Amino acid sequence: MADEILKVEHLNKFYGDWQALHDISFDLKKGEVVTLLGPSGSGKSTLIRTLNGLEPFKDGTISFKGQAIDPTIKNWQALRQEIGMVFQSYDLFPNLTVLDNILLAPTKVQKRPREEVKKEALELLERVHLADQVDSYPRQLSGGQKQRIAIVRALAMHPEVMLFDEVTASLDPEMVRGVLEIIKELSDRDHMTMIIVTHEMNFAAKIADKVLFLEDGRILEQTPGKQFFAHPQTERAQEFLSSMDF
Amino acid sequence: MAHSGISVLFEGTNFVRLLGGLWTAVWIAALSLVFGLILGTIFGLLRTMRNRLIRFILLLYLEFFRIVPTIVLLFLVYYILPRQFNINMPATWMAVLAFTLWVAAEFSDIVRGAIESVPQHQRESGLALGLTQWQLFRYVLLPQAFRLELPATINLATRVIKTTSLLMTISIMDVINVGQQIVEANNQSHPTGVFWVYGLIFILYFIVDYPLSVWAKHLTAKQKEI
Numbered sequence: 001m002a003d004e005i006l007k008v009e010h011l012n013k014f015y016g017d018w019q020a021l022h023d024i025s026f027d028l029k030k031g032e033v034v035t036l037l038g039p040s041g042s043g044k045s046t047l048i049r050t051l052n053g054l055e056p057f058k059d060g061t062i063s064f065k066g067q068a069i070d071p072t073i074k075n076w077q078a079l080r081q082e083i084g085m086v087f088q089s090y091d092l093f094p095n096l097t098v099l100d101n102i103l104l105a106p107t108k109v110q111k112r113p114r115e116e117v118k119k120e121a122l123e124l125l126e127r128v129h130l131a132d133q134v135d136s137y138p139r140q141l142s143g144g145q146k147q148r149i150a151i152v153r154a155l156a157m158h159p160e161v162m163l164f165d166e167v168t169a170s171l172d173p174e175m176v177r178g179v180l181e182i183i184k185e186l187s188d189r190d191h192m193t194m195i196i197v198t199h200e201m202n203f204a205a206k207i208a209d210k211v212l213f214l215e216d217g218r219i220l221e222q223t224p225g226k227q228f229f230a231h232p233q234t235e236r237a238q239e240f241l242s243s244m245d246f
Numbered sequence: 247m248a249h250s251g252i253s254v255l256f257e258g259t260n261f262v263r264l265l266g267g268l269w270t271a272v273w274i275a276a277l278s279l280v281f282g283l284i285l286g287t288i289f290g291l292l293r294t295m296r297n298r299l300i301r302f303i304l305l306l307y308l309e310f311f312r313i314v315p316t317i318v319l320l321f322l323v324y325y326i327l328p329r330q331f332n333i334n335m336p337a338t339w340m341a342v343l344a345f346t347l348w349v350a351a352e353f354s355d356i357v358r359g360a361i362e363s364v365p366q367h368q369r370e371s372g373l374a375l376g377l378t379q380w381q382l383f384r385y386v387l388l389p390q391a392f393r394l395e396l397p398a399t400i401n402l403a404t405r406v407i408k409t410t411s412l413l414m415t416i417s418i419m420d421v422i423n424v425g426q427q428i429v430e431a432n433n434q435s436h437p438t439g440v441f442w443v444y445g446l447i448f449i450l451y452f453i454v455d456y457p458l459s460v461w462a463k464h465l466t467a468k469q470k471e472i
Contacts, residue, residue, distance in 0.1 A: 052374060054370055054373065054374065073379075077373075080374055084374070087370065091365070091371040092371075093368065093371075095386075096385075104377075105377060108381055108385065109375070109376045109381065150371070157376065
């Protein structure tokens with residue numbers, strides 16, 4: 001228990017002269033679900049993107065399973081096989097079928113046999129109730145379906161951690177639930193380690209083991225999930241929660 | 247109707263000779279396109295990379311071939327290269343060389359533009375899956391770029407075919423050159439022959455180029471639907 005998967009220490013990030021992240025430190029243990037909350041522009045997405053090398057950082061360290069990451073292109077490329085990520089814009093590759101979208105990285109990057117990955121892909125599709133879409137092209141699917149397949153595509157790599165960057169933010173309201181249920185199930189059934197950026201407060205309250213509340217690129221508060229929603233420590237977080245409450 | 251001009255087309259082997267000239271033009275164009283598209287794809291990929299020096303050199307290359315008129319290029323490979331560098335190849339191959347370098351330059355810009363217009367999200371979701379830079383190009387960016395660049399590529403092909411009419415300036419027996427000879431040889435007996443010969447050449451070029459042009463238009467319209 002309590003294996004540390006990710007540890008971030010004193011991370012600073014700049015865009016030119018502007019500092020986007022200030023002295024970020026936190027850790028993520030195996031099986032833990034951390035949600036990043038905070039107003040728009042608070043640095044949540046920047047932070048989560050830094051964790052798989054899509055954004056470079058200036059100083060501080062990120063460690064994966066106890067090893068400090070040397071942020072070269074090659075190292076990140078290898079690490080991304082263990083740090084899966086799903087984005088807001090559910091970018092399936094439009095030139096490939098659903099199945100080929102899922103098989104691409106496991107067969108080309110990890111060189112696993114196609115038949116084996118295909119079997120697993122079909123099981124995963126079954127789980128997200130999309131087994132009948134295996135030969136469809138992304139343009140034939142709804143946003144919610146695409147996002148569920150994007151999750152399957154990331155899972156097929158057998159990642160150690162999953163990062164979710166506002167994955168329901170551009171979905172129609174009736175599609176949101178299906179996607180969130182899958183993420184919840186990943187936590188409950190598979191004990192997947194996850195970092196989630198979201199604006200769905202009810203969902204965050206149900207799933208978060210720990211909440212990082214960010215504003216202006218700083219972590220204002222780092223609180224266990226239940227406690228954060230019942231008794232946020234900072235006034236700012238309190239305001240934020242009541243503003244989301246309708 | 248003793249000497250209606252049109253009969254000049256069927257005197258002796260004239261018609262076959264004209265078709266032979268057309269064939270020369272077409273195979274030079276086709277071969278140049280094949281080599282040029284391969285080379286242009288590589289140059290286009292390199293131009294989307296971060297290395298500034300490579301990008302700068304390839305930009306110079308592109309501008310050079312875009313600005314210098316094709317006829318000057320043909321003279322360059324036909325007169326200057328053999329004399330200065332002692333390269334002695336048949337004129338047809340020198341023409342293929344000049345056209346290939348030109349096609350590669352133009353196509354590199356089409357490829358670069360198409361790759362850069364694939365949304366940034368596509369690139370990021372590929373990288374997030376652990377694809378290497380090369381795998382990202384090969385499986386994600388190039389196939390999507392291909393669809394975007396197809397109409398422009400076909401237009402480039404029609405331009406190359408039209409430009410083969412300059413081949414006569416380096417003494418290649420293309421369809422224009424053959425036509426010119428027929429006109430001159432029959433000027434006495436068929437004074438209106440020039441009209442018919444060039445009329446036929448017009449129709450021949452039209453037959454080759456028009457289907458390509460229609461195809462490009464069709465593809466462009468289809469892309470707008472998606």
